[in-house]
Amino acid sequence: YEHVKHYVHHTLNVFRSAHTFGFIVEIKTDEQVVLTYGDKERRKILWLSAALILCLGVLFATLVIRYLKENERQKRQLTYEKQFRIAMEATQTGLWTWDIISDHVTWDPQCFKLLGYEPDAFEISLEKIYQLTHPDEAATMYFAIKEQIIAKHAFVIERRMLNARNEWVYVQVRGKAVEMTDEGEPKLLTGVYINIDAQKKAEHLHLSAVAFDTQEAILITDANEKILKANEAFTRITGYSESEIIGETPRFFRSGKHDKAFYTAMWQELLTKGFWQGEMWNKRKNEEVFAEFLTITAIKNTEGKTTHYIANLSDITQHKVAQEQIHEMAYYDPLTHLANRRLLDETMQHLWDEGKSKPHYHALLFIDLDHFKTLNDRYGHDAGDMLLVQVAARLKDVVRKSDLAVRLGGDEFIVVLCELGNHYGMAHYLAQSVAQKILTHLCEPYALLEGNYTIGASIGCVLFTSDTHPDITAILKEADSAMYQAKTNGRNRIYFRDDAAHS
Known part of the structure; x- marks a missing residue:
């Protein structure tokens, strides 16, 4: 180990070598160096620890913030859902879905409530919806929805539905297709029911008020x-x-x-x-x-x-x-207000039509005033008109409401006596009685501006039925002939032209 003896190592390596070699090595070093080294190592550890703590703190803070934000979001979501639910209840709006493929329909509780039912009071189905829908609208409901959806993928319709009190209430149905088939047909619909009954009633009341204020x-x-x-x-x-x-x-x-x-x-x-x-x-x-x-x-x-x-x-x-004036001009004489020839023709036609089912005798009296021309020549036409008006009034007083008094023109008058019975003798007697009463009244004095004036009348009478006389011309001809016979016989009298079967 001689090389170790003379080898100068870095202080850190010397410390590390002490752990490696199993012998004692004399390390010649300075105490200050050792202390400085230890401080450096501790500072590194502290910095690493501080950095780790800081990272953990940031991570923790991030997690706390995210938690708080999520918690706040959930609170807002709950608040929104609560507000939405309250709003749905306040506006009487319910959510629904309709799977057209399976014909499965769902209602939320508010759909039941807006019709006055308890939630899930009955099992909801298309058949049940049709039962609750007014018959006038149920038949066209599906086609109206389909038509709108094909056009714009959404629809709005109004219909009447039966509520829990068995009353028809107006409901607006709004919906949208959220899924379509490959052929473009609606597959899944979702939307809302909105109770608009109060609005409809208000509209009706407004319309009623407007209508009530009309002319x-x-x-x-x-x-x-x-x-x-x-x-x-x-x-x-x-x-x-x-x-x-x-x-x-x-x-x-x-x-x-x-x-x-x-x-x-x-x-x-x-x-x-x-x-x-x-x-x-x-x-x-x-x-x-x-x-x-x-x-x-x-x-x-x-x-x-x-x-x-x-x-x-x-x-x-x-x-x-105006109608009466037109009728008056068309059917009545403007001077005497008696019926004219047109109304006479219609009345006679009516008698013939009725005669087919009611065989009665009728009488026609042809009246002509005697010496009327003398009155006109002496006092003028105004006096003549005044007398004609009084003649008309007397005829009206004598005849029944069912009879008809007519002025043909000039001083000629007709009286038609209707339904005198189906016995000739009785009809003849009644006609004779009325004719005599008319003659008596017409012979009474008339009040003119020139004083009282008396004038007579000649009356020709004919009894007829729809069988004995085919038209009014024949009857008038016979009655006119009978009237002239009365004049020939001395005037101011009645001449009866009996039917040939009774002559």
């Missing part, structure tokens, strides 16, 4: 006909304010122009069909009678029981007046 008069009663509400248009037409008629019934406005049979038929149709429509005469506050076109609708609840009646009416008085 058409509206009257609302309860099931017992007690008036609950009337709009401004009703007030304008009738003159009654709403406060004056609340609690009254529509009988309050009756004019007296309709009989009991009219109202019985009206109510029978209203109760049977749920509505009635037609023309009616009623009375305004100022006692004026007016014509109205009226529609009455029965409002029923879900059980089919009538709860209210709504009447819509419009004033057609001017229209009726």
